Amino acid sequence: MSPADRSAMLRVLLVTDTDKPIGDLRQALARRGYDMLDEVATPAMLPAAVEKQRPDIVIIDTESPSRDTLEQLAVMNATAPRPVLMFSHDADLDLIRAAVGAGVSAYLVEGLSAERLTPILEVALARFSQDERLRRRLAEVEHELADRKSIDRAKRMLMDRNQLSEQAAYAMLRKRAMDQGIRIADAARRLLAAHDPH
Amino acid sequence: MIPTPAHPPAAAPERRRLRLGFVALSDAAPLVAAHRLRLGERHGLELVLCRQPSWAAVRDKLLSGELDAAHALYGLVCGMQLGIGGPRADMAVLMVLNRNGQAITFSHRLADAFRQAGDLKAALATLGRPAVFGQTFPTGTHAMWLYHWLADHGVHPLRDARSVVIPPPEMVAALARGELDGFCAGEPWHAVAEARQAGRTVALTSEVWPDHPEKALACRREFAALYPDTARALIRTLLDACRWLDQPANRVRAAGWLAEPDAIGVPAAQIAPRLLGDYGGHRFEKAPLPIRFHDGGAVNRPRAGDGVWFLSQYRRWGLLHGPSDDRAIAASVAQTALYDEAAGEAPASGAGGAG
Numbered sequence: 103m104s105p106a107d108r109s110a111m112l113r114v115l116l117v118t119d120t121d122k123p124i125g126d127l128r129q130a131l132a133r134r135g136y137d138m139l140d141e142v143a144t145p146a147m148l149p150a151a152v153e154k155q156r157p158d159i160v161i162i163d164t165e166s167p168s169r170d171t172l173e174q175l176a177v178m179n180a181t182a183p184r185p186v187l188m189f190s191h192d193a194d195l196d197l198i199r200a201a202v203g204a205g206v207s208a209y210l211v212e213g214l215s216a217e218r219l220t221p222i223l224e225v226a227l228a229r230f231s232q233d234e235r236l237r238r239r240l241a242e243v244e245h246e247l248a249d250r251k252s253i254d255r256a257k258r259m260l261m262d263r264n265q266l267s268e269q270a271a272y273a274m275l276r277k278r279a280m281d282q283g284i285r286i287a288d289a290a291r292r293l294l295a296a297h298d299p300h
Numbered sequence: 301m302i303p304t305p306a307h308p309p310a311a312a313p314e315r316r317r318l319r320l321g322f323v324a325l326s327d328a329a330p331l332v333a334a335h336r337l338r339l340g341e342r343h344g345l346e347l348v349l350c351r352q353p354s355w356a357a358v359r360d361k362l363l364s365g366e367l368d369a370a371h372a373l374y375g376l377v378c379g380m381q382l383g384i385g386g387p388r389a390d391m392a393v394l395m396v397l398n399r400n401g402q403a404i405t406f407s408h409r410l411a412d413a414f415r416q417a418g419d420l421k422a423a424l425a426t427l428g429r430p431a432v433f434g435q436t437f438p439t440g441t442h443a444m445w446l447y448h449w450l451a452d453h454g455v456h457p458l459r460d461a462r463s464v465v466i467p468p469p470e471m472v473a474a475l476a477r478g479e480l481d482g483f484c485a486g487e488p489w490h491a492v493a494e495a496r497q498a499g500r501t502v503a504l505t506s507e508v509w510p511d512h513p514e515k516a517l518a519c520r521r522e523f524a525a526l527y528p529d530t531a532r533a534l535i536r537t538l539l540d541a542c543r544w545l546d547q548p549a550n551r552v553r554a555a556g557w558l559a560e561p562d563a564i565g566v567p568a569a570q571i572a573p574r575l576l577g578d579y580g581g582h583r584f585e586k587a588p589l590p591i592r593f594h595d596g597g598a599v600n601r602p603r604a605g606d607g608v609w610f611l612s613q614y615r616r617w618g619l620l621h622g623p624s625d626d627r628a629i630a631a632s633v634a635q636t637a638l639y640d641e642a643a644g645e646a647p648a649s650g651a652g653g654a655g
Contacts, residue, residue, distance in 0.1 A: 146474040167467040169356040174465035177385035177438040
């Protein structure tokens with residue numbers, strides 16, 4: 103089975119029990135070849151829906167009252183799907199980092215466009231998958247997150263040490279990278295290693 | 301040199317404004333009272349209350365720092381510490397907010413069968429299918445009270461019945477629709493179930509463990525370590541609130557606040573009686589112990605033994621495997637020393653004690 107066939111068969115359950123508008127997400131994901139199961143609108147409907155329809159992934163709002171119901175399904179049954187969480191627009195980026203950094207299978211998405219959700223659905227599936235291609239993709243995403251973290255830390259260090267604005271700290275970091283002919287993330291790591299005995 | 305007083309005055313908290321999470325339950329009363337009475341002011345704190353739609357949201361927001369501390373199921377804190385079903389994180393129980401006050405409600409059909417048969421197994425057999433019971437979180441207190449109570453009545457909670465997690469505000473509707481045969485959760489949802497004639501309260505959780513710990517004031521351990529003066533000020537603030545709630549007249553006032561739409565949003569008449577220990581002529585198998593908030597501090601002091609019990613139950617029901625030093629884990633969560641420092645610094649009387 104080719105990877106395209108796999109994603110074409112991905113069964114997606116949408117939980118729609120909050121006021122947050124989901125727009126045409128359902129139709130957009132269906133157009134992209136996902137098998138969109140009947141929506142679940144109350145927590146009490148969720149266990150039966152998961153049991154009978156066996157979704158691969160559940161898309162749910164971070165503020166959904168059904169989240170604890172899903173937790174129970176994941177804890178009590180190893181084959182239960184792990185949630186993909188929707189993300190409110192005002193939400194804290196740290197929340198994404200905490201969840202992804204801790205290696206949990208919950209992915210938090212800002213906004214709900216199908217374009218942005220599709221790669222995250224694939225990554226979430228890769229957590230469970232033996233599919234090499236998807237696993238590589240997962241590693242890439244995690245690498246990007248690690249890069250961003252190093253750059254943030256280096257930036258913060260420059261800001262603190264030199265009383266710089268965030269913009270000026272980033273410019274300084276970028277100049278170092280260009281001077282040394284390396285990536286900004288690597289320049290950030292070198293800087294951190296030079297100043298941080300740990 | 302300035303002489304050191306016997307009880308040094310509390311240091312100013314490092315953080316003034318704190319975001320506290322809570323879930324729509326009667327035992328959120330200490331937070332709601334502290335907020336309404338501005339009890340934080342004399343300890344240098346401004347409390348911002350943030351109602352949460354689920355315990356999973358409480359957990360995530362404690363981890364991300366979006367909440368500084370929260371009204372949390374004691375078992376939620378233990379589950380986070382162990383990383384069961386989610387990210388593992390070093391957690392702190394600053395104090396116990398209440399003991400007792402939870403219940404088990406059955407549908408009328410099952411409650412009648414239970415009363416007639418006098419035996420739970422026989423009562424469940426009358427359903428002709430596996431019973432479905434609701435509780436509130438996989439590692440939470442209600443799951444553990446329900447499982448223990450069912451097992452005490454000869455019913456294996458995971459083999460002889462089905463257990464589903466439903467948010468407390470949805471329990472009554474699910475019971476009324478026949479999707480549940482019973483549930484274990486906090487109040488006022490049992491009183492609401494009776495008011496809407498969806499079911500009857502058949503047991504109080506004090507039957508499982510008299511004076512059991514229920515909700516904790518929880519934060520990340522890092523928060524308590526980074527901001528010890530803030531943590532102590534927060535403990536003192538909530539202690540004042542718990543002490544205030546020991547007066548029956550104050551519980552009636554608190555019920556009025558809890559009834560408001562931004563707290564629980566059900567009539568005060570369905571909150572106040574059980575907050576006062578009035579179960580309306582129900583007879584239970586064991587003498588009911590009503591909810592307790594303070595009782596001279598007996599309620600609030602966090603103890604390692606409380607956490608050890610939850611870990612032992614996780615092993616019993618297959619949520620925790622392998623060897624671990626349960627005592628050490630529970631002791632690292634329960635901030636007994638920090639609590640003792642804070643409680644020792646608390647004035648013997650004041651806004652809280654005067655009521």
